[in-house]
Amino acid sequence: MGVMFGYQGYVKSHDKLYLCKNSAIDFAGLNQPLDPCVYTKDTHRIAHKIRTETFFNGECMNTFLGFTATVAGKNIPAEVDFHIGLDVYF
Numbered sequence: 012m013g014v015m016f017g018y019q020g021y022v023k024s025h026d027k028l029y030l031c032k033n034s035a036i037d038f039a040g041l042n043q044p045l046d047p048c049v050y051t052k053d054t055h056r057i058a059h060k061i062r063t064e065t066f067f068n069g070e071c072m073n074t075f076l077g078f079t080a081t082v083a084g085k086n087i088p089a090e091v092d093f094h095i096g097l098d099v100y101f
Contacts, residue, residue: 058084
């Protein structure tokens with residue numbers, strides 16, 4: 012039987028967007044300017060996750076149970092993931 016603890020850092024830089032045209036026609040038929048800064052706003056993401064897992068190693072199988080949780084971040088959803096598993100050896 013054992014316990015595992017871990018940390019996961021995640022960083023994604025800003026998206027880069029290059030437009031072929033500077034304007035587009037909207038539903039009202041008006042010519043509207045396109046701004047790449049609007050589409051790439053808030054695309055820089057940072058996340059700090061912690062994880063833990065408890066496991067038991069038997070003679071012919073291993074069982075484990077754990078979770079991962081986002082504890083801090085910027086422009087990233089707060090997530091909690093649970094997992095359970097069983098490995099059987101023949």
